[in-house]
């Protein structure tokens with residue numbers, strides 16, 4: 181799922197494709213069911229803001245800082261470009277922030 185290249189030229193799936201956020205609320209957020217499988221972290225990786233088209237340092241879910249849209253992406257793949265989705269005027273441009281990352285080690 182992570183590595184399939186889309187016909188849009190980047191290796192990311194909109195969270196809707198992943199079934200991650202389908203809430204009825206205006207501000208949708210990533211969901212999970214089993215808290216024992218997630219751990220809160222103060223890793224500085226969560227503080228970094230990534231430009232569109234930058235390389236994703238971790239596999240996981242990133243959110244648009246301006247509008248909250250979430251995408252899933254594989255490690256080292258290219259984050260979606262500036263024209264990935266439309267913003268209302270005044271909302272600012274697309275920039276990506278890590279929301280959840282996958283740990284590959286056991």
Ligand SMILES: [Zn+2]
Pocket residue numbers: 244245246247248249265266267274
């Ligand atoms: Zn956005």
